[in-house]
Amino acid sequence: MIDEIRQKMRAIPGMDVLLEKEWTRQWQATLGREGVKRVINGELTRLRRRLLEGEDMDLSPDSLQKILEGLLRAEGRRRLRPLVNATGVVIHTNLGRSCLADEALAAVTEVASGYSNLEYNLDEGVRGHRNAHVEGALCALTGAEAALVVNNNAGAVLLCLSALAKGTEVVVSRGELVEIGGSFRVPDIMAFSGAELVETGTTNRTHLRDYAGAITERTSMLLKVHPSNFRMEGFTTAPERADLAALAHEKGLILMEDAGSGLLVDGKALGLEGETDVRACLAEGVDVVTFSGDKMLGGPQIGVIAGRELVVDRLRGHPVLRALRVDKMTLAAFEITMRLYMRGDYDAIPTLSMLRRTGESMKAQATRLAARLRRVTSARVSVAEVEDAVGGGSYPALPLRGWGVAVTGHPLGGAGRLQTLLRARDLPILCGARRIAGVDDALAIHVRTLRPGDEKELIQAFADLRPSELRPPELK
Numbered sequence: 001m002i003d004e005i006r007q008k009m010r011a012i013p014g015m016d017v018l019l020e021k022e023w024t025r026q027w028q029a030t031l032g033r034e035g036v037k038r039v040i041n042g043e044l045t046r047l048r049r050r051l052l053e054g055e056d057m058d059l060s061p062d063s064l065q066k067i068l069e070g071l072l073r074a075e076g077r078r079r080l081r082p083l084v085n086a087t088g089v090v091i092h093t094n095l096g097r098s099c100l101a102d103e104a105l106a107a108v109t110e111v112a113s114g115y116s117n118l119e120y121n122l123d124e125g126v127r128g129h130r131n132a133h134v135e136g137a138l139c140a141l142t143g144a145e146a147a148l149v150v151n152n153n154a155g156a157v158l159l160c161l162s163a164l165a166k167g168t169e170v171v172v173s174r175g176e177l178v179e180i181g182g183s184f185r186v187p188d189i190m191a192f193s194g195a196e197l198v199e200t201g202t203t204n205r206t207h208l209r210d211y212a213g214a215i216t217e218r219t220s221m222l223l224k225v226h227p228s229n230f231r232m233e234g235f236t237t238a239p240e241r242a243d244l245a246a247l248a249h250e251k252g253l254i255l256m257e258d259a260g261s262g263l264l265v266d267g268k269a270l271g272l273e274g275e276t277d278v279r280a281c282l283a284e285g286v287d288v289v290t291f292s293g294d295k296m297l298g299g300p301q302i303g304v305i306a307g308r309e310l311v312v313d314r315l316r317g318h319p320v321l322r323a324l325r326v327d328k329m330t331l332a333a334f335e336i337t338m339r340l341y342m343r344g345d346y347d348a349i350p351t352l353s354m355l356r357r358t359g360e361s362m363k364a365q366a367t368r369l370a371a372r373l374r375r376v377t378s379a380r381v382s383v384a385e386v387e388d389a390v391g392g393g394s395y396p397a398l399p400l401r402g403w404g405v406a407v408t409g410h411p412l413g414g415a416g417r418l419q420t421l422l423r424a425r426d427l428p429i430l431c432g433a434r435r436i437a438g439v440d441d442a443l444a445i446h447v448r449t450l451r452p453g454d455e456k457e458l459i460q461a462f463a464d465l466r467p468s469e470l471r472p473p474e475l476k
């Protein structure tokens with residue numbers, strides 16, 4: 001037994017020998033000699049330990065090559081890489097939220113690969129401001145007098161509170177002291193900004209008189225926060241925005257709103273009801289509103305601050321603005337996204353076009369996809385109605401009916417197993433899994449969120465998922 005282990009240990013080639021092999025040389029060209037050494041070293045140590053523990057392994061040259069090549073291939077993959085979103089969740093925060101419009105992408109490439117007038121005033125030949133590239137369009141689209149952009153909406157809220165309310169009291173309804181996810185919590189960001197949170201009302205009902213009663217001579221602001229990812233139903237009340245604005249202005253206070261998602265068009269134009277767009281917020285008397293660029297707006301990650309000039313101007317020289325400034329690639333993408341809104345070209349913005357898709361077009365796509373999948377798999381493939389979601393904390397209660405393809409009876413296993421195998425691909429594919437029309441444990445491919453080229457990947461993936469290949473794809 002001991003001899004047998006010794007023999008196997010001795011049979012493992014040394015690092016120098018391995019590094020001379022043609023197949024490792026190819027990987028050295030990609031990962032560098034040290035990179036390949038690190039991977040091989042780690043694995044050889046593991047294999048030797050397992051041998052010593054008495055495990056019976058096939059460590060023939062072929063088998064060892066297969067193991068090591070699998071690891072090198074995994075190492076060679078980019079860490080941050082594209083994937084196929086077949087979940088039907090349009091603004092999926094874990095999957096990068098919004099996909100950029102083609103025209104926006106082209107602008108990013110141009111601006112990022114060369115020099116630009118990022119902070120240069122071409123008319124006068126002097127230093128300019130990066131914010132100037134998007135302020136005009138933002139004002140035109142929202143009706144604001146002035147606007148600023150920062151890294152994201154959390155940053156926008158932080159900047160506003162730091163610059164406008166530090167050392168003073170800010171009144172917030174107890175029904176709006178929310179946590180958005182990714183550790184954005186209203187009380188925490190308030191504490192960090194140096195503003196003092198004053199809670200008013202109750203969880204489900206806050207009246208105008210509650211706000212009025214909470215105002216002291218130390219109050220500077222009333223803050224309204226979009227509850228985003230949850231909804232309260234039943235015995236609830238909140239004052240009208242216009243009444244809140246009247247109260248704030250009568251007392252000489254600022255009314256600020258964290259609108260979260262940032263609708264730039266009337267939601268009804270997208271077939272979505274129940275959210276207030278930014279223009280309406282400002283028209284109803286909000287002094288300053290903040291929102292994200294990559295949620296309902298469908299642009300890059302950015303945080304917008306829009307509102308009255310007197311208020312926005314107080315933010316311009318603030319150090320937090322400098323710390324959270326937006327980079328040129330983001331500005332390029334955002335400027336073009338604004339332009340698409342100005343033109344009313346909503347279908348060029350992927351987030352909006354996905355949200356606007358009709359049942360008819362999704363059903364047709366699912367039918368086509370199902371037919372193509374049936375040619376490559378022995379599993380049961382059917383067209384099914386599915387439940388999609390807007391995501392990104394927008395419209396949590398709104399059922400978004402979609403269409404998809406349900407896969408059951410696959411020889412490799414149920415939905416959970418298929419999800420794992422599809423995730424392990426070089427181009428990972430994320431699918432839903434749920435009961436569809438009385439079918440248990442079906443893999444659900446939602447077509448709403450598929451991008452051009454994704455169907456081809458899906459067909460290839462199912463063609464690769466043969467019963468003879470029970471190993472996960474990365475070890476093939």
Ligand SMILES: *Cc1c(COP(=O)(O)O)cnc(C)c1O
Pocket residue numbers: 152153154155180184225226227228258259260261291292293302303392393
């Ligand atoms: C999403 C959201 C945020 C955070 O926005 P980011 O752009 O992710 O920083 C803040 N407030 C509300 C109400 C939100 O919905």
